[in-house]
Amino acid sequence: MTANSQGNKLIPPGPAERFDINMTEASFDRISGLLTEYGDICRIQSPTRKSDTYLINHPDYIKHVLLKNHQNYNKGIGFDRVKMLLGNGIIVSDGPFWRRQRRMMQPAFNRKVIGKLSEQIQRCNRDLYKQWQQQAEDEEVIDITQAASEVSLQIVLRALFSDDLDIMVEHQGGNPFSFLTEDTSRDMQLVLKFRALTGLLLDVIHRRREQKPERIDFLAMFMDSRDKETDEAMTDRELLDELMTMIVAGHETSAITLNWVWYFIAHHPEVEAKVHAEVDNASYKDMPDFDDLEQLPYVKQVVEEALRYYPPVWLFTRKSIEDDMIGDYFIPAGSDIFISPYFLHRNTDFWPDPEQYDPERFTEQAVKEQHKQAYIPFSAGPRRCIGDFFATVEMQMHVGLMARHFRLEYVEQPPLELAPEINMRNKQPIQLKLKKR
Ligand code: HEM
Numbered sequence: 001m002t003a004n005s006q007g008n009k010l011i012p013p014g015p016a017e018r019f020d021i022n023m024t025e026a027s028f029d030r031i032s033g034l035l036t037e038y039g040d041i042c043r044i045q046s047p048t049r050k051s052d053t054y055l056i057n058h059p060d061y062i063k064h065v066l067l068k069n070h071q072n073y074n075k076g077i078g079f080d081r082v083k084m085l086l087g088n089g090i091i092v093s094d095g096p097f098w099r100r101q102r103r104m105m106q107p108a109f110n111r112k113v114i115g116k117l118s119e120q121i122q123r124c125n126r127d128l129y130k131q132w133q134q135q136a137e138d139e140e141v142i143d144i145t146q147a148a149s150e151v152s153l154q155i156v157l158r159a160l161f162s163d164d165l166d167i168m169v170e171h172q173g174g175n176p177f178s179f180l181t182e183d184t185s186r187d188m189q190l191v192l193k194f195r196a197l198t199g200l201l202l203d204v205i206h207r208r209r210e211q212k213p214e215r216i217d218f219l220a221m222f223m224d225s226r227d228k229e230t231d232e233a234m235t236d237r238e239l240l241d242e243l244m245t246m247i248v249a250g251h252e253t254s255a256i257t258l259n260w261v262w263y264f265i266a267h268h269p270e271v272e273a274k275v276h277a278e279v280d281n282a283s284y285k286d287m288p289d290f291d292d293l294e295q296l297p298y299v300k301q302v303v304e305e306a307l308r309y310y311p312p313v314w315l316f317t318r319k320s321i322e323d324d325m326i327g328d329y330f331i332p333a334g335s336d337i338f339i340s341p342y343f344l345h346r347n348t349d350f351w352p353d354p355e356q357y358d359p360e361r362f363t364e365q366a367v368k369e370q371h372k373q374a375y376i377p378f379s380a381g382p383r384r385c386i387g388d389f390f391a392t393v394e395m396q397m398h399v400g401l402m403a404r405h406f407r408l409e410y411v412e413q414p415p416l417e418l419a420p421e422i423n424m425r426n427k428q429p430i431q432l433k434l435k436k437r
Contacts, residue, residue: 009330010328010329010330011043011329011330012038012041012042012043012054012329013038013039013041013042013043014034014038014042014043014044014045015034015037015042015044018044018045018046018047019044019046019047020046020047020048020049020053021044021053021055021338022078023078023315023420023421023422024420024421025419025420025421027315027420028314028315028418028420031055031315031338031340031343032343034055035055035057035343039057040056040057040058040061040347041054041055041056041057041058041061041326041327041329042054042055046336049077049336050334051332051334051335051336052332052335052336053335053336053337053338054326054331054335054336054337054338055338055340056326056337056338056339057339057340057343057344057347058327058347059344059347059350059371059372059373059374060327060371060373061326061327062339062344062373062376062380063372063373063380064326064327065318065326065337065339066318066339066373066376066379066380066381066383066384067373067380067381069324070381070382070383071321072320072321072322072324073318073319073320073321073337074094074095074318074319074321075091075092075093075094075317075318075319075383076316076317076318076319076336076337076338077317077319077336078315078316078317078422082248082422084188084191084195085190085191085194085195085244085248086241086244086245086248087237087240087241087244088238088241089101089241089242089244089245090102090105090242090245090386091245091248091249092245100227100229101234101238101242102382102386103227103228104222104225104226104227104234105221105222105225105242105386106386107221107225108218108221108222108225109386109387109389109390111389113221114290114389114390114393115290115291116216117159117216117217117218117390118289118290118393118397120155120158120159120162120217121155121158121159121393121394121397121398122287122289122397122401123158124151124154124155124158125151125155125287125397125398125401125402126287126401127154128147128150128151128402129287129401129402129405132402132405132406132434133405133436135434136406136434136435136436137436139433139434139435140433140434141411141431141432141433141434142408142431142432142433142434143429143430143431144259144262144263144408144429144430144431144432145255145259145426145429145430146181146429148255148256148258148259148262149180149181149251149252149255149259150178150181151255151258151398152250152251152252152254152255152258152394153175153177153178153180153181153251153255155254155394156246156247156250156251156254157175157177157247158217159217159218159250159390160217160218160219160243160246160247161204161217161219162215162216162217162220163213163215164204164207164208164215164217164219167204167207168200168204171200171203172200176197176200177197177247179193180194180247180251180252181255194244194248198240201240201243201244202236202240204219205219205223205236205239205240206236208220208223209223218246219239219243222234222239222242222243223239246387249385249387250387250390250391252312252423252425253312253313253391253423254391254394254395256310256312256423256424256425256426257303257306257307257310257312257391257395258395258398259426259430260306260309260310260426261302261303261306261395261399262408262430262432263416263430263432264302264305264306264309264357265302265399265403265408266408266409266410266432267357267410268357271302271357271359272407274298274359275298275299275302275399275403276403276437278295278296278297278298278299279296279299279399279400279403279404280404281295282295282296282400283295284400286401286404286405287397287400287401287404288396288397288400288401290393290397292400293393293396293397293400296396296399296400297364298359299396299399299400299403300362300392300396301359301360301361301362301363302359302399303392303395303396303399304359304361304362304375305357305358305359305361305362306357307377308345308351308361308362308375308377309345309357310342310418310424311341311342311345311376311377311424312377312423312424312425313341313377313379313423313424314340314341314342314420314423314424315338315339315340315341315342315420316338316339316341316379317336317337317338317339318336318337318339319334319335319336319337320332320333320334320335320337321333339376341376341377341379342420342424344374344375344376345374345375345377347374350370350371350374351374378391404437405436405437406434406435406436406437407434407435407436407437408432408433408434408435409432409433409434409435410432410433411431411432411433413428413430413431414428416428416430
C-alpha cells in the first residue's frame with residue numbers, strides 16, 4: 001500500500017473510511033485489519049476528533065515517540081473515565097506537574113525500598129498459601145482469575161498502607177476496596193464507589209500526620225518526599241490522587257498477568273517442568289525472600305512471556321505537541337498516536353511464530369539480541385510504568401512460593417475470549433484444578 005504526499009510531505013497510508021479508534025473490542029478488530037493492510041504505520045481520519053489518528057507498530061517509530069522525541073508528546077486520549085477516577089495522579093498528568101510528582105515518587109520504587117516492601121508481598125502470599133493448602137486437600141477447581149485479582153489487590157494495598165489497611169478494614173467492617181475484585185466493569189458506578197473512599201483515605205493521611213506511626217510503605221515515602229526545588233511536601237489532594245492512581249494502576253494489571261501466568265504454566269507441561277525444577281533447586285526453605293529471586297530467572301521469563309503474549313495495557317496513546325517526522329512521515333501537531341503493545345508483540349519481523357507461548361524468548365542472550373522497543377508491556381521512556389520492578393517482584397515471589405507446593409492443573413473449559421477495554425482481560429474466568437505437589 002503506498003503512502004500519499006501533500007506537497008513534499010509524505011503522509012502515511014490509511015483507509016478512506018473515517019472512524020475513531022478507542023479502547024474497545026471493535027477497535028481491536030479494526031487495528032488488526034489495518035496493520036495487516038497498511039504495515040507499521042497508518043493514518044486514520046476521525047469523524048469526530050479535530051485531528052487524525054496515527055497507528056504505529058514498528059519499534060523504531062515507537063522509540064522515536066516514547067524516547068528520542070518524547071518532549072514532543074503528551075499523554076493522549078482515551079483516558080476520560082480514568083481521569084474522573086484519578087484526578088491529576090501521575091498516570092494522567094503532564095508537563096511540570098507530572099515531572100514534579102514523578103520525581104517525588106520515584107525513590108519509593110527503587111530496589112532497596114521494594115526489597116523492604118517485599119515483606120508485605122510475602123505476607124499476602126502466605127495468607128493465600130494457607131487458603132490453597134485447604135483447597136488442595138480436596139483438589140478443588142479454583143477460579144484463578146478471581147484468586148489472582150484478590151491477592152494482587154491485597155499486595156498493592158499492603159504496599160501502600162501496611163498496617164493501616166487493618167484499621168480501614170476494621171472501621172468499614174470489611175475491605176473497603178474489595179469491590180475492585182468483584183466489579184470488572186470500569187463504568188461510572190465504579191468511579192463513584194471509588195471516589196466515595198476519599199474520606200477514609202484522608203483519615204489515614206491525617207492520622208499519620210498527627211500520630212506519626214512507624215510505617216514502611218509507599219504512603220510513608222510519598223508523605224516524606226519533598227519537591228527538590230521548593231522543599232514542599234504533597235498536599236492532601238495530591239496524595240489522594242496518587243494513592244488512587246497506585247491502586248488502579250497496580251491492581252488489575254498485575255492480577256491479569258498472574259492469571260495468564262498460571263494459565264500458560266498449566267497449558268505447557270514443558271514450561272511447568274522447568275518451573276518446578278527451578279523452584280525445587282532454589283535454596284530457600286518454603287518461600288523466596290527478595291534476595292532469593294535471582295535464583296528464579298526462568299520464573300521471570302515465564303512472566304515476561306505472559307506479558308508479551310497478553311499485555312494488559314494493550315493500547316495507549318500520545319498527542320503530538322508540534323509537527324514531527326516519524327520515520328519519513330509527516331505528523332502534524334495535535335495528532336493522536338496509538339501504540340499497541342499487543343500488536344507490536346505480534347509483529348512477525350521481531351517475534352517469529354508469535355502465537356507460540358515460549359519463555360525462551362527471554363533468555364539473557366535472546367533479550368540482548370532483540371530490539372529494545374519491540375517489547376513494551378510497561379511502555380518505555382520517561383513515562384514508563386513506575387511499578388514495573390514491583391510488579392515483577394510480586395509475581396516472581398508468588399510463583400516461587402506457590403509452584404513449590406502446588407500444581408494448577410489444566411481442566412477442560414470452552415475457549416477463552418479476550419475483552420480488550422482499558423485493560424485487556426479474559427472474558428471468562430480461568431478455572432484450574434489445585435493439587436498438592
Ligand atoms: C504487570 C503489571 C503492570 C503493567 C503491565 C503495567 C503497565 C503500564 C504501562 C503500559 C504504563 C504506561 C501507560 C502509558 O504510557 O499510557 C504504566 C504506567 C504506570 N504504572 Fe504500571 N503496569 C503494571 C503494574 C503497575 C504497578 C504494580 C504499579 C504501582 C504499584 C503501577 C503504576 C503505574 C503508574 C503510576 C504509571 C504512570 C507512570 C507515569 O506516567 O509517570 N503499574 N503501567
